[in-house]
Amino acid sequence: MSLKDTLFTEAEQKALFDHTFLARERLEEQYASLPHQSETAAFGMWVFLATEVMFFGTLFLSVGAYWCLAPEVIERASLELNWIIGGINTLVLLVSSLMMVLAIHSAQINRQSDVYRYLLLTAGLGVCFLCFKALEYYIDYRENLIPGFKFDEAEWVSRGVDASQIGYVKIFLFLYWTMTGFHALHVTIGIVAVLVMAVLTRRGHFSAEYYSPLDVTGLYWHFVDVVWIFLFPALYLLGTHRL
Amino acid sequence: MTTATLLPPAPQPAEPPAERSNYLNVSYGVVSWLLTKDHKRIAILYLISVTVMFLLGGVAISIVRLHLMTPQGALVSADTYNRLFTMHGVIMVFFFLVPVAPAVLGNFCLPLMIGAKDLAFPRINLLSWYLYVIGGAWTLWAMLTEGVDTGWTFYAPYSSQATHYNVVPTLIGLVLAGFSSLFTGLNFIVSTHWLRAPGLTWFRLPIFVWAMYGTSFISLLAVPVLAMALILLMLERLLHIGIFDPALGGDPLLFQHLFWFYSHPAVYIMILPGMGIVSEVIPCFARKALFGYTFVAFSSLAIAFLSFLVWAHHMFVAGITLYAALIFSCLSFLVAVPSAIKVFNWTATLYKGSIAFETPMLFCLGFVALFTAGGLTGLFLATLGVDIHVHDTYFVIAHFHFIMVGGMVMAYMGGLHFWWPKMTGRMYSQWWSRLAALIIFVGFFLTFLPQFIVGYNGMPRRYYQYVPEFQVWNVLSSAGASILAVGYVLPLAYLIYSLRYGPRTGNNPWGATGLEWQTASPPPRDNFDVTPTVVRGPYEYDTGKAQNEP
Amino acid sequence: MSTKLVPVNTYIVVLVILLALTVLTVAVSFVPLPPADHVAAGLTIATLKATLVVLIFMHALHSPRLTWCVILVSIAWLLILFSLTYTDYLTRGALPQMPGH
Amino acid sequence: MFESAKSAWFPPEASTTAAHVDHLLYFLLTVCGSVGLLVAFLMFYFCIKYRRRPGAGRPARTHASHALEWFWTITPLFIFVGIFIWGAVVYVDAYHAPADSIPIYGIGKQWMWKFQHPEGQREINTLHVPLGRPVQVLLTSEDVIHSFFIPAFRVHMDVLPNRYTSVWFQATRPGEYHLFCSQYCGTNHAGMIGTVVVMEPADFENWLSLHAEGSLALEGRKVFLKYRCVSCHSANAGARAPVLEGLYGNTVRLNNGRTVIADDAYIRESILDPGAKIAAGWENIMPTFRGQITEEEIYALIAYFRSLQRGQTPRRVEDYPPPTGTPPINTKTPEGGTSDGKASVPKQP
Numbered sequence A: 001m002s003l004k005d006t007l008f009t010e011a012e013q014k015a016l017f018d019h020t021f022l023a024r025e026r027l028e029e030q031y032a033s034l035p036h037q038s039e040t041a042a043f044g045m046w047v048f049l050a051t052e053v054m055f056f057g058t059l060f061l062s063v064g065a066y067w068c069l070a071p072e073v074i075e076r077a078s079l080e081l082n083w084i085i086g087g088i089n090t091l092v093l094l095v096s097s098l099m100m101v102l103a104i105h106s107a108q109i110n111r112q113s114d115v116y117r118y119l120l121l122t123a124g125l126g127v128c129f130l131c132f133k134a135l136e137y138y139i140d141y142r143e144n145l146i147p148g149f150k151f152d153e154a155e156w157v158s159r160g161v162d163a164s165q166i167g168y169v170k171i172f173l174f175l176y177w178t179m180t181g182f183h184a185l186h187v188t189i190g191i192v193a194v195l196v197m198a199v200l201t202r203r204g205h206f207s208a209e210y211y212s213p214l215d216v217t218g219l220y221w222h223f224v225d226v227v228w229i230f231l232f233p234a235l236y237l238l239g240t241h242r243l
Numbered sequence B: 001m002t003t004a005t006l007l008p009p010a011p012q013p014a015e016p017p018a019e020r021s022n023y024l025n026v027s028y029g030v031v032s033w034l035l036t037k038d039h040k041r042i043a044i045l046y047l048i049s050v051t052v053m054f055l056l057g058g059v060a061i062s063i064v065r066l067h068l069m070t071p072q073g074a075l076v077s078a079d080t081y082n083r084l085f086t087m088h089g090v091i092m093v094f095f096f097l098v099p100v101a102p103a104v105l106g107n108f109c110l111p112l113m114i115g116a117k118d119l120a121f122p123r124i125n126l127l128s129w130y131l132y133v134i135g136g137a138w139t140l141w142a143m144l145t146e147g148v149d150t151g152w153t154f155y156a157p158y159s160s161q162a163t164h165y166n167v168v169p170t171l172i173g174l175v176l177a178g179f180s181s182l183f184t185g186l187n188f189i190v191s192t193h194w195l196r197a198p199g200l201t202w203f204r205l206p207i208f209v210w211a212m213y214g215t216s217f218i219s220l221l222a223v224p225v226l227a228m229a230l231i232l233l234m235l236e237r238l239l240h241i242g243i244f245d246p247a248l249g250g251d252p253l254l255f256q257h258l259f260w261f262y263s264h265p266a267v268y269i270m271i272l273p274g275m276g277i278v279s280e281v282i283p284c285f286a287r288k289a290l291f292g293y294t295f296v297a298f299s300s301l302a303i304a305f306l307s308f309l310v311w312a313h314h315m316f317v318a319g320i321t322l323y324a325a326l327i328f329s330c331l332s333f334l335v336a337v338p339s340a341i342k343v344f345n346w347t348a349t350l351y352k353g354s355i356a357f358e359t360p361m362l363f364c365l366g367f368v369a370l371f372t373a374g375g376l377t378g379l380f381l382a383t384l385g386v387d388i389h390v391h392d393t394y395f396v397i398a399h400f401h402f403i404m405v406g407g408m409v410m411a412y413m414g415g416l417h418f419w420w421p422k423m424t425g426r427m428y429s430q431w432w433s434r435l436a437a438l439i440i441f442v443g444f445f446l447t448f449l450p451q452f453i454v455g456y457n458g459m460p461r462r463y464y465q466y467v468p469e470f471q472v473w474n475v476l477s478s479a480g481a482s483i484l485a486v487g488y489v490l491p492l493a494y495l496i497y498s499l500r501y502g503p504r505t506g507n508n509p510w511g512a513t514g515l516e517w518q519t520a521s522p523p524p525r526d527n528f529d530v531t532p533t534v535v536r537g538p539y540e541y542d543t544g545k546a547q548n549e550p
Numbered sequence C: 001m002s003t004k005l006v007p008v009n010t011y012i013v014v015l016v017i018l019l020a021l022t023v024l025t026v027a028v029s030f031v032p033l034p035p036a037d038h039v040a041a042g043l044t045i046a047t048l049k050a051t052l053v054v055l056i057f058m059h060a061l062h063s064p065r066l067t068w069c070v071i072l073v074s075i076a077w078l079l080i081l082f083s084l085t086y087t088d089y090l091t092r093g094a095l096p097q098m099p100g101h
Numbered sequence D: 001m002f003e004s005a006k007s008a009w010f011p012p013e014a015s016t017t018a019a020h021v022d023h024l025l026y027f028l029l030t031v032c033g034s035v036g037l038l039v040a041f042l043m044f045y046f047c048i049k050y051r052r053r054p055g056a057g058r059p060a061r062t063h064a065s066h067a068l069e070w071f072w073t074i075t076p077l078f079i080f081v082g083i084f085i086w087g088a089v090v091y092v093d094a095y096h097a098p099a100d101s102i103p104i105y106g107i108g109k110q111w112m113w114k115f116q117h118p119e120g121q122r123e124i125n126t127l128h129v130p131l132g133r134p135v136q137v138l139l140t141s142e143d144v145i146h147s148f149f150i151p152a153f154r155v156h157m158d159v160l161p162n163r164y165t166s167v168w169f170q171a172t173r174p175g176e177y178h179l180f181c182s183q184y185c186g187t188n189h190a191g192m193i194g195t196v197v198v199m200e201p202a203d204f205e206n207w208l209s210l211h212a213e214g215s216l217a218l219e220g221r222k223v224f225l226k227y228r229c230v231s232c233h234s235a236n237a238g239a240r241a242p243v244l245e246g247l248y249g250n251t252v253r254l255n256n257g258r259t260v261i262a263d264d265a266y267i268r269e270s271i272l273d274p275g276a277k278i279a280a281g282w283e284n285i286m287p288t289f290r291g292q293i294t295e296e297e298i299y300a301l302i303a304y305f306r307s308l309q310r311g312q313t314p315r316r317v318e319d320y321p322p323p324t325g326t327p328p329i330n331t332k333t334p335e336g337g338t339s340d341g342k343a344s345v346p347k348q349p
């Protein structure tokens, strides 16, 4: 007698598992076939990513708006950001994207063990990104780049920003924190998803015929990468750096 | 029973035996509802929660209307007043009118209309209901305990720095609700693309599906912007860093831009489903194919597209530059064209028809009349020269209540009465329902027509007290509101009554040709016993053949 | 789901290009330019990189037309958001705030 | 007795703009009204004529005509273009104040209106204006957004903090009219109302002459000395800063090559964010006065600069030492000054 039966009566089980979201079939009844289901899932993810574009777009728009109002100040503020770590992180994410795509490639040619390995690498690089990010945040903290929390107007005056314009600096930094923060959040979600996929691969859920969840996760991961590709120049590279 | 007077619908399956398995009796118990992934049950869940919200929003504003009977304000304090109309606006927009048609009628009908077993992502569908409920409960709590007094527009810097009320929790609730409608939209778009029944080409889709497609399109691309704008607002309020607050170097117009980038398209999120409903109901009761199907279909997409180009018409006197004002005014007129197309086609559909005045039809005729009136006044507002006078007066209030209450709520009522037999398998009292339609129509005019006049006379909105010469109009408006209230309570009564005592209807009481009527009412769990194959368009009333009849 | 199998080398090459572009964009940021040009350069390179990722890594290249539509729509709407908002911002202060103008 | 109280149906039409707006309204009422009635009539007529009769068969199909569809797509479009253009004309006209407008300086704050006349009168929640003269009200807010709304004049403008907006109107009927705040601004938003009093020019003149404690420009001069602006912007040889004579309304060349017109907004910015725009040939040494100087005082300064004639700039005397931290007097002759040569050309030693 299975656990299910000990816990619930016939009727309760019907209520609980028939037609509720607890019901688990690989092929859901509204789909004709597995490929049909997979294609739909992929399309769904693409549509979702479109909404994400607008989500981050709003933040880029705000940066742009203030750049229109006070380009010099924004430029000056951007110079204080840590472009080195930013750059390294760009590379890290790009490589992780490759790992992801290789994972999917291995799935397509049904090399499950490789899939597993590549997924772990992807997640690993993701974690690596977060660590760099944490380091960068710490450095920002040390350099008083946290408006409203740890910020020093005098420093900025000494950097040649007019006292009356420091508001723009704060806004820029604030947007920097919001944007990178949201991006980091997305990375974290991505890592979790990738790890879940790794486990599923291990359990042999996927095959060359059906690896849709993997595919969808891949799309998400690459998108997070794309966002960073834009974040990097839009936040870190506005001004002219000096060696 | 009036259905008798209807033409005999296309060959109709015999009266279903009472215990025939359908989505309602397939499994019992609260759990089977709260965990369901059946789009029909989720629709019912939405129906209940949305109705509750509507009543709350209505009660709030009823107090406002009573208060406005006398110039100095009869009932409540200034602060209470401000919190009341904010509550009204927030609830009615974000928790009633935006979700109402897609989440209730769309959720129920769309899969049936495209001949699918369910939506593409049933679990996400359930999730969006939970998001809605949690967000709603949360916002209600925020608004009922301390309250918010910013108006539903949350303009900075007032909302971000000046007010002492519960802004942040309210915004959190709104963001949740936003994602709820976003996920619904996602589901609809994907389902429409991938789950259509064999033979159901795009131009055999009912207009309602086109409208839902447009609606979903809008919420997908607009909601994220609102969410982010509100998040920034919260952060500004919490951390006192001015993205929007001029005192801290920010630009308050940025918030307005972001807010309206969502909220103007949102008004079409609210009206498009109504247009869809009407395009279903009028052909059915006029026994006519919808006139100019392709034009009506594409005008839905046109509206969805153009609605994104006009948002700053809410900011003509807010301090945007002359150039921006000119551009946005010009574009605002463009968005009126597709609406025009629809109105004219609905009218043309009646031509040479065989028109029966069942309750759904009454509501929908009401919709066309009131929407047209409201829309035309929208043109006044889009005209720069007039808007500099009537902006933020009761003229605007009247404009959007004509469209949202007179238009959309009417259409929703129409849709609800149209598909009620489909949902429940029961018929409500025709007499009472027609009476309700009439009362709502009359009460509506009495409530909002005076507001145009008092608005042009210069009574600003959000005023808890006003100068004496405006009193006569306000009294009229308040009188109308109480009639309206009665009109809205009636359906509550007879619909609930019909659940138990209403006569059982056949599968297709209206003799409609749409796919959703070709299965049992109420439908079985899997919608169709056999997946239908579609061979014709949705409105072939002249042949009386349903979409899946050879 | 991507129908066609892309050879691994393609992926490697793409990655190399991406890394190179990253180096390039950093390099550009050391060239003294007016702010506008920095933004322009940064965004153009970023767009290039993004295009590569979307086309190759996300298999957009071999995806159904529908997917392309989604991508184009999201780009288009981003443009709408930006261009129309900046009709306001870019014309600020174009007209003097005084009588006779 | 308020004019508007005379009719509950229609607001009094008491300004030139009001006439324009109302004509536009009538036009819209006729066009949209007739279209609306047409639609309503057709629907009603069809509903009666084609109501379902017992035992009637199915109606035949009417075939959609594309010609018709395009007709009612294009026609509204043309009508709309017409409406837009007329509306734009009225708006643009309401946007540009005539050159000879009387400047009045208005401030909105929770929950009152403050006005300053060039002649020095200050008013709260009332605004006296002459009949038949264009008046421009320059507006700013001390806290949140308000909106300056005079129904009888059909003028309406939001009042933003840290920024100037303006409305102009020319009253055509003497009397008292309502002034409302129409942008929600908190608890007493509905109480933020005032009265506009339109007077015959003669009455207005002597109203002005009553209790006028010195003109606003004079006020501005005091402020100019009080904040030691003069310590730099002085008539002295080799002053640290441009002389501001004839600055107002002239084009200023900036050190980044661009030029701006020295309007009210520019002057305000120069005082609060001196670093934002630097006049060509000058160091950015001017300290910001943000937080010290009030909006009223800035208004006074603007009035002062407007009135400032050649050679009227006060000389620096030592009772006005420069603010602490001000660099020593620069003796180098700056290249440039402002383009029209009149303003801000430093005197040679």
Ligand code: HEA
Pocket: B153, B267, B268, B270, B271, B313, B314, B332, B333, B335, B336, B337, B339, B340, B341, B343, B371, B372, B373, B374, B375, B376, B378, B379, B381, B382, B383, B387, B390, B391, B392, B396, B399, B400, B403, B404, B408, D031, D032, D035, D036, D039, D075, D076, D079
């Ligand atoms: C469902 C909601 C809904 C809908 C559909 C609309 C539709 C329209 N709205 Fe409305 N509007 C609101 C809800 C809505 N609005 C709300 C809530 C506000 C206030 C927000 C706030 O500040 O709180 C608002 C405010 C608002 C403003 C800002 C007013 C101000 O604050 O100063 C403007 C200005 O342009 C405007 C314009 C329009 C226009 C041009 C349309 C058009 O789409 C109308 C198109 C329809 C028609 C035109 C009628 C049918 C057409 C014909 C019969 C053709 C024949 C006509 C001719 C040839 C003349 N609306």
Ligand code: HEA
Pocket: B054, B055, B056, B057, B058, B059, B061, B062, B064, B065, B085, B086, B088, B089, B090, B092, B093, B097, B150, B151, B152, B153, B397, B401, B404, B405, B409, B447, B461, B462, B463, B464, B477, B481, B482, B484, B485, B486, B488, B489
């Ligand atoms: C979107 C949908 C929507 C709907 C359906 C309504 C419905 C109504 N609105 Fe709505 N209204 C808005 C959206 C809506 N409104 C918005 C967005 C604003 C702007 C808010 C802001 O400025 O921020 C607004 C503002 C607004 C104002 C302006 C307040 C102000 O600016 O000071 C007024 C004033 O008359 C008003 C009136 C009404 C009335 C009488 C109804 C009636 O139709 C309501 C009738 C319904 C009921 C009465 C409930 C059902 C009946 C019962 C539960 C029985 C018990 C009640 C009684 C016995 C009285 N509304």
Ligand code: CUA
Pocket: D108, D109, D110, D111, D145, D146, D147, D181, D182, D183, D184, D185, D186, D189, D190, D192
């Ligand atoms: Cu000030 Cu409303």
Ligand SMILES: [Cu+2]
Pocket: B263, B264, B267, B310, B311, B313, B314
């Ligand atoms: Cu709008």
